[in-house]
Amino acid sequence: MVDAIGNPNGRGNREVIRPWKNGADVTGRPAGKFIIDFSNMPQSEAAMYEVPFEYLRRVVKPQRSSNNREHRRLYWWHHGETMGGLRAALAPLTRYIATPMVAKHRFIRVARQSRAR
Numbered sequence: 001m002v003d004a005i006g007n008p009n010g011r012g013n014r015e016v017i018r019p020w021k022n023g024a025d026v027t028g029r030p031a032g033k034f035i036i037d038f039s040n041m042p043q044s045e046a047a048m049y050e051v052p053f054e055y056l057r058r059v060v061k062p063q064r065s066s067n068n069r070e071h072r073r074l075y076w077w078h079h080g081e082t083m084g085g086l087r088a089a090l091a092p093l094t095r096y097i098a099t100p101m102v103a104k105h106r107f108i109r110v111a112r113q114s115r116a117r
Contacts, residue, residue: 001051002034009048016049023100037079039087046077053077 002017020033036056038046047053056077064076072080090096099106 001055004051007049009045011049013049013052016046016052021098023103026098026100027103035079038077040078040084043075043077 002013004013007013016036016038017034018037019030020035021030025031036052038049038053061076064072067073071078
């Protein structure tokens with residue numbers, strides 16, 4: 001999916017397939033998981049990334065269609081809560097400090113952002 005070619009927009013899927021990190025990835029060994037993240041793209045723009053969008057349409061949309069939260073139901077291709085304020089704050093940065101909220105001990109790891117957006 002990451003390396004699929006032939007999107008109508010001429011862009012690569014690496015722009016919307018990103019590493020997924022949680023507290024366990026910060027404090028331990030990263031699991032190497034990825035997410036499809038269209039950020040706040042309108043549906044017409046997200047659909048230009050054909051393989052990731054089709055996967056979400058087939059797998060995620062049926063689950064989201066009955067979601068009680070209107071935003072998740074209507075914007076089924078968005079990744080959960082899009083965290084607009086956090087995204088805006090991190091956008092100009094090349095790295096940041098992350099620490100899990102519920103760790104027994106405070107652990108700090110410097111993370112580098114992917115610049116593909």
